[in-house]
Amino acid sequence: MVQHGGSGVLASVQDDFPRWYQDVLEKAQLADNGPVRGTMVIRPYAYAIWEGMQADVDARIKRTGAENVYLPLFIPESYLEREAEHVEGFSPELAVVTHAGGKELTEPVVVRPTSETVFGALMAKWVQSHRDLPMLLNQWANVVRWELRPRLFLRTTEFLWQEGHTAHATAADAAAYARRIHLEVYRDFLQDTLAIPVLVGVKSPRERFAGAVNTMTCEAMMGDGKALQMATSHELGQNFARAFDIGYTDASGTVQSCWTTSWGSSTRMMGGLIMSHGDQAGLRVPPRIAPIQAVVVAVKDDERTASAASAVADELSEAGVRVRLDVRGTPGFGRRIVEWELKGVPLRIEVGPRDLDAQQVTLARRHVMGKTTVPLDRLSAAIPPLLEEMQSEMLAQARERLAARTTDVETVAEAIAAASTGFARIPYAALGETGEDELAAKAVTVRCLQTEDGGLPAGADQDGLVAIVARSY
Amino acid sequence: MVQHGGSGVLASVQDDFPRWYQDVLEKAQLADNGPVRGTMVIRPYAYAIWEGMQADVDARIKRTGAENVYLPLFIPESYLEREAEHVEGFSPELAVVTHAGGKELTEPVVVRPTSETVFGALMAKWVQSHRDLPMLLNQWANVVRWELRPRLFLRTTEFLWQEGHTAHATAADAAAYARRIHLEVYRDFLQDTLAIPVLVGVKSPRERFAGAVNTMTCEAMMGDGKALQMATSHELGQNFARAFDIGYTDASGTVQSCWTTSWGSSTRMMGGLIMSHGDQAGLRVPPRIAPIQAVVVAVKDDERTASAASAVADELSEAGVRVRLDVRGTPGFGRRIVEWELKGVPLRIEVGPRDLDAQQVTLARRHVMGKTTVPLDRLSAAIPPLLEEMQSEMLAQARERLAARTTDVETVAEAIAAASTGFARIPYAALGETGEDELAAKAVTVRCLQTEDGGLPAGADQDGLVAIVARSY
Ligand SMILES: [Zn+2]
Ligand SMILES: [Zn+2]
Numbered sequence: 001m002v003q004h005g006g007s008g009v010l011a012s013v014q015d016d017f018p019r020w021y022q023d024v025l026e027k028a029q030l031a032d033n034g035p036v037r038g039t040m041v042i043r044p045y046a047y048a049i050w051e052g053m054q055a056d057v058d059a060r061i062k063r064t065g066a067e068n069v070y071l072p073l074f075i076p077e078s079y080l081e082r083e084a085e086h087v088e089g090f091s092p093e094l095a096v097v098t099h100a101g102g103k104e105l106t107e108p109v110v111v112r113p114t115s116e117t118v119f120g121a122l123m124a125k126w127v128q129s130h131r132d133l134p135m136l137l138n139q140w141a142n143v144v145r146w147e148l149r150p151r152l153f154l155r156t157t158e159f160l161w162q163e164g165h166t167a168h169a170t171a172a173d174a175a176a177y178a179r180r181i182h183l184e185v186y187r188d189f190l191q192d193t194l195a196i197p198v199l200v201g202v203k204s205p206r207e208r209f210a211g212a213v214n215t216m217t218c219e220a221m222m223g224d225g226k227a228l229q230m231a232t233s234h235e236l237g238q239n240f241a242r243a244f245d246i247g248y249t250d251a252s253g254t255v256q257s258c259w260t261t262s263w264g265s266s267t268r269m270m271g272g273l274i275m276s277h278g279d280q281a282g283l284r285v286p287p288r289i290a291p292i293q294a295v296v297v298a299v300k301d302d303e304r305t306a307s308a309a310s311a312v313a314d315e316l317s318e319a320g321v322r323v324r325l326d327v328r329g330t331p332g333f334g335r336r337i338v339e340w341e342l343k344g345v346p347l348r349i350e351v352g353p354r355d356l357d358a359q360q361v362t363l364a365r366r367h368v369m370g371k372t373t374v375p376l377d378r379l380s381a382a383i384p385p386l387l388e389e390m391q392s393e394m395l396a397q398a399r400e401r402l403a404a405r406t407t408d409v410e411t412v413a414e415a416i417a418a419a420s421t422g423f424a425r426i427p428y429a430a431l432g433e434t435g436e437d438e439l440a441a442k443a444v445t446v447r448c449l450q451t452e453d454g455g456l457p458a459g460a461d462q463d464g465l466v467a468i469v470a471r472s473y
Numbered sequence: 474m475v476q477h478g479g480s481g482v483l484a485s486v487q488d489d490f491p492r493w494y495q496d497v498l499e500k501a502q503l504a505d506n507g508p509v510r511g512t513m514v515i516r517p518y519a520y521a522i523w524e525g526m527q528a529d530v531d532a533r534i535k536r537t538g539a540e541n542v543y544l545p546l547f548i549p550e551s552y553l554e555r556e557a558e559h560v561e562g563f564s565p566e567l568a569v570v571t572h573a574g575g576k577e578l579t580e581p582v583v584v585r586p587t588s589e590t591v592f593g594a595l596m597a598k599w600v601q602s603h604r605d606l607p608m609l610l611n612q613w614a615n616v617v618r619w620e621l622r623p624r625l626f627l628r629t630t631e632f633l634w635q636e637g638h639t640a641h642a643t644a645a646d647a648a649a650y651a652r653r654i655h656l657e658v659y660r661d662f663l664q665d666t667l668a669i670p671v672l673v674g675v676k677s678p679r680e681r682f683a684g685a686v687n688t689m690t691c692e693a694m695m696g697d698g699k700a701l702q703m704a705t706s707h708e709l710g711q712n713f714a715r716a717f718d719i720g721y722t723d724a725s726g727t728v729q730s731c732w733t734t735s736w737g738s739s740t741r742m743m744g745g746l747i748m749s750h751g752d753q754a755g756l757r758v759p760p761r762i763a764p765i766q767a768v769v770v771a772v773k774d775d776e777r778t779a780s781a782a783s784a785v786a787d788e789l790s791e792a793g794v795r796v797r798l799d800v801r802g803t804p805g806f807g808r809r810i811v812e813w814e815l816k817g818v819p820l821r822i823e824v825g826p827r828d829l830d831a832q833q834v835t836l837a838r839r840h841v842m843g844k845t846t847v848p849l850d851r852l853s854a855a856i857p858p859l860l861e862e863m864q865s866e867m868l869a870q871a872r873e874r875l876a877a878r879t880t881d882v883e884t885v886a887e888a889i890a891a892a893s894t895g896f897a898r899i900p901y902a903a904l905g906e907t908g909e910d911e912l913a914a915k916a917v918t919v920r921c922l923q924t925e926d927g928g929l930p931a932g933a934d935q936d937g938l939v940a941i942v943a944r945s946y
C-alpha cells in the first residue's frame with residue numbers, strides 16, 4: 001500500500017521506494033519521459049546539477065593529464081559484430097540507421113553504444129612512437145543502448161556519460177593510471193562532492209567487464225539498501241591494443257603492443273544522488289554540488305520584507321554562496337517551502353517581519369529539517385562554513401546508514417538474508433563459484449571484492465579478499 | 474597550381490584557400506574525417522578551443538536568465554512531416570533509425586536535426602500561466618543533418634551546437650530578448666573573445682529562416698573574402714506557439730498564445746575562427762580563447778635551459794597565463810617551432826643560453842610573427858597585458874581586412890563584381906527581388922540588411938536599409 005508522509009506529495013520512501021523515486025523526479029521537476037520510449041528529458045534543475053557533476057569530474061580528469069576529444073555518433077557496421085545478414089543480426093541493444101539522405105544506406109550505421117571501437121581505430125593511427133605515450137583521452141557524449149525496461153537516470157535508452165581511453169607503454173603504468181582515475185577522480189568526487197560514501201573494490205571474474213583483466217568499481221548504498229554501481233575503471237591488459245593494433249616503436253626500434261585502460265561515469269550518478277540522499281520531503285542536495293545552496297524566502301508579501309530578503313541574497317552572493325531569491329507573492333509561503341524542500345536546496349533563509357525586528361533571520365537546514373536563527377550582521381561570516389559543515393554531516397549520515405546496514409556473515413545463506421535489507425560482507429574464499437551461482441539465483445550479486453580493511457586490491461586473485469554482496473540496480 | 478609558402482607545409486592561403494583549410498585541419502591536428510562519411514573527429518587541441526567557446530557562450534546565455542536542459546536524440550516520426558508512406562518520404566537531411574532492440578521498429582525514429590519540435594511539445598506542457606513566462610531554455614547537443622558534400626566544421630553530417638528556445642507574453646518582450654541574445658551573446662562573444670568583427674543585420678525575406686518573422690544574423694568575412702554566417706537569432710512571432718499550442722492564461726484569466734524566439738550557434742564557429750585568422754604558417758588563435766596562450770620552448774636540450782624554461786612556465790602560470798612547457802629533446806627546435814606556429818599559440822617564449830646570460834627571454838608574437846625580448850624579472854608583469862594587446866591587434870587586423878574588402882556599389886552588376894573578392898554594400902531599395910535573383914544566379918547572396926550606419930534594424934521592412942552581399946560558405 002502506498003502511504004503519503006512528510007510533505008504528503010510523495011509516496012512513502014519506506015514502503016514504496018520505486019514509486020517514491022518516480023514521484024521525486026516529477027514533483028521536484030527533475031526529469032520526464034521523452035516522446036520515444038526509454039528516452040529522457042532532463043529538466044533545468046537536474047541539468048544544472050549534472051553540469052556541476054560534469055565540471056567537477058572533468059577538472060579531476062584533466063588534472064591526471066587527459067585531454068577531451070569528440071568522436072562521431074555514427075559507427076559503421078563493419079566496426080561492430082553482427083551475427084546474421086539482416087540488421088536484426090545486430091545486438092538487441094543497438095539502434096541502427098538504415099535510411100538517410102532520402103534513401104536506403106548501402107551500409108547501415110549504428111548509433112554509438114560506446115565509442116570504444118572508434119577510440120581503438122583512432123589510437124591505432126595516433127600512437128606511433130613511445131614519445132606518443134601515454135595517450136590519455138576522454139570524451140563527454142550521449143550514447144544509446146535500447147532499453148525495454150527503462151528507469152529515468154538509471155537505465156535509459158539514451159544517456160550522457162564520459163568514457164576515458166588511454167594507452168601506455170607498460171602494464172605497470174596502465175595499472176597505476178587506472179587506479180589513479182578510480183581513486184582520485186571517481187571515489188574522491190563521489191565522497192567529497194556528492195557526499196556519497198562508496199566501497200571501492202574490484203569485480204569478481206563473473207562480474208568483470210568483458211575484455212578487461214581487472215575492473216574496479218565504486219559501489220554505493222541507496223536508501224532502500226540496494227547497491228548502485230556509480231563508476232567503473234578497467235585495465236584491459238594488451239587485449240584491446242591487440243584487437244585494434246595499437247602499437248608503438250620503443251626506444252630500441254622494436255614494435256610493441258600497448259597496454260590500455262578505459263573508465264566511465266554517467267547520468268546514472270544523478271539517480272544515485274537522488275536515491276542516496278532523498279527523504280520523505282524530496283531530494284536533498286549536498287551543498288558542494290547544489291546549483292542553489294541557499295534560497296532566501298520572503299515570509300510576507302510586503303515591500304520591507306522583500307527588500308530585506310533581496311539585501312540578504314545580495315550579501316550572500318557576494319560572499320560566494322549560490323543564492324536564489326524567492327519573493328513571489330504566489331503561491332503562498334507554505335507551498336513555496338514544500339517546493340524548495342522537494343528540490344532539496346540545502347539552506348532556506350526565511351526573512352519575516354518578526355525576525356527583522358530582532359535583527360535576525362531564520363535558517364532551515366534541509367539535511368536535518370532543523371531551524372535556528374542567525375543575526376543579520378553575522379550572515380556572510382556564518383553561512384559558508386555552515387554549508388561546509390552540512391556537507392560533512394550529510395556524508396556522515398550516509399556513512400552511518402552504510403555501516404548500520406552492512407552485516408558480516410560467514411555463509412551464503414546468511415549473505416542472502418542480509419541482502420534483503422542491505423549489504424553483506426563475506427570472505428571471498430567462503431563464497432567460491434558455486435556460492436556466486438546461489439546468490440545469483442536470489443538476484444544477489446558480488447558488488448566488489450575488497451581487502452580485509454576495505455582497501456582496493458590490485459586484482460581479484462589477491463589472497464584474503466572480502467566480497468561485498470547485495471541486491472542492486 | 475598549389476604553391477607552398479611560409480612553413481612550406483600548407484597549400485598557399487592566397488592561391489588555394491580550400492586546400493589550405495584542409496591542410497591546417499590536418500597539420501595542426503584539429504580534426505579528422507570520421508569513419509562514416511560526413512562525420513568528424515574533433516581532436517584534443519580543437520576540442521579545447523571548442524570547450525572555451527562553449528564556456529564563454531554558455532556564461533553569456535545564462536546571464537540573460539536562460540537555463541539549460543537536455544532533450545532526447547530520438548524524435549518520433551509523428552513529430553516530423555513526411556511526404557510518402559515509406560521512410561524515403563522523410564526529408565533527405567534526416568537519418569532514420571528503423572531497427573532497434575533486435576527488431577524492426579513499429580514506428581521509425583528520426584535522429585534530431587534540431588530539437589525544435591520537442592521544445593515545442595514540452596513548452597506547451599510547461600507553460601500554463603503568465604507566471605511561467607518568460608520561459609528561457611537552451612540546449613547544448615549534437616544534431617544530425619545528412620551531408621553529401623561535407624566540409625569539416627562548416628558542413629558535417631553531425632555537429633555540436635546550442636539551440637535556445639524561449640516563450641514570452643508579448644511581442645515586444647520576445648523581440649527585445651532575441652535582440653539581446655543576438656547582440657550581448659553572439660556579437661559580443663565573436664568580437665570580444667574570438668576577435669572576429671561581425672556584421673549584425675537581419676535576413677531578407679528570401680534568406681529568412683522558415684517560420685520566422687525576423688531573422689538576425691552575424692556575418693563574418695573569411696580570409697578569402699567569402700562570408701560565413703556565425704550565428705542566427707529568430708523572432709518566430711506567434712507562428713511556432715500556434716503550431717505547438719503554447720499558450721498561457723493571462724492575469725485576467727484569458728488564454729493567450731505565446732510569442733517565441735529561437736537562436737543557435739555551432740562548431741561552425743571553429744571553421745570561422747580558422748578561416749578568419751589563419752595565415753600561411755597555420756592557425757592563429759586569439760589569446761582570450763587560446764587553450765595555450767604561451768608556450769615556453771627550451772632552445773637547447775640541457776639541464777640549465779630546461780630548468781629555466783620550467784621556472785618561466787611556473788611563474789606565468791601563477792600569473793594566470795595558460796602555459797605549456799616544451800622541453801622535448803626531439804623533434805629539433807626548428808620543427809617544434811613550426812608545430813606551435815601551425816597550432817597558432819599566441820605567444821612563444823624562447824629560453825636559450827644566450828638570453829639567459831643576458832637575464833632575458835625572447836618573445837615571438839604569432840599574430841605578427843615579430844620577435845622582441847623581455848627581462849626575466851618583468852615577465853609576469855609584461856605578459857598578461859601583452860596578451861590583451863595582441864587580442865586587440867588581431868581584432869583590428871580583421872577589421873582592416875573587412876573594411877578594405879568591402880565596396881560601396883550602386884548596381885547589381887557592380888555588386889557581383891565586388892563579391893568576387895569581398896563584400897559589397899548596396900542600397901536594399903536598389904536591389905529588389907529581381908536583383909536578388911540576379912545575384913543568386915552568380916552564387917552571390919544578401920548576407921544581411923543593416924541600417925545606413927551599420928546598425929541592427931528592427932526588421933527587413935525598415936526604410937533606408939543597406940544590403941551586404943557576398944559569396945558565402
Ligand atoms: Zn527503404
Ligand atoms: Zn528488418
